[in-house]
Amino acid sequence: MSDKIKIGVSNKEGQLGFLSTKGGLREGAGRKSIGVTKKVSITLTEEIWEKLEEHCSSRQLSRSEALRHMLENYFSASHSEG
Incomplete structure (x- = not known):
């Protein structure tokens, strides 16, 4: 069985998406x-x-995940007073 993949344009601002056959x-x-x-x-x-x-x-985190966690912790824990 051969699963083919096509690329198509999404409804969201012309972003590309993958389509199955x-x-x-x-x-x-x-x-x-x-x-x-x-x-x-x-x-x-x-x-x-x-x-x-x-x-x-x-x-096993991406840079984005690690930085997001650090920023969330910074703003929620040590600077929640304003």
């Missing part, structure tokens, strides 16, 4: 969003980048 793009399919995505660039020392990579590797 037996169906189309389905609204609401896939991983649910946890918030708003904004792209940022950050400059850190090589030492901090290495520590971040070690942290991510040891916990």
Whole structure:
């Protein structure tokens, strides 16, 4: 059995999506969003980048997941007073 994959345009702002040969793009399919995505660039020392990579590797996290957790903890725990 050969499962073929096609690429099609989603209803969301021209984003590409994958289609199986037996169906189309389905609204609401896939991983649910946890918030708003904004792209940022950050400059850190090589030492901090290495520590971040070690942290991510040891916990099997992506950089985005690790940084999100750090920011959530920072803003909810130590700075919740305002």
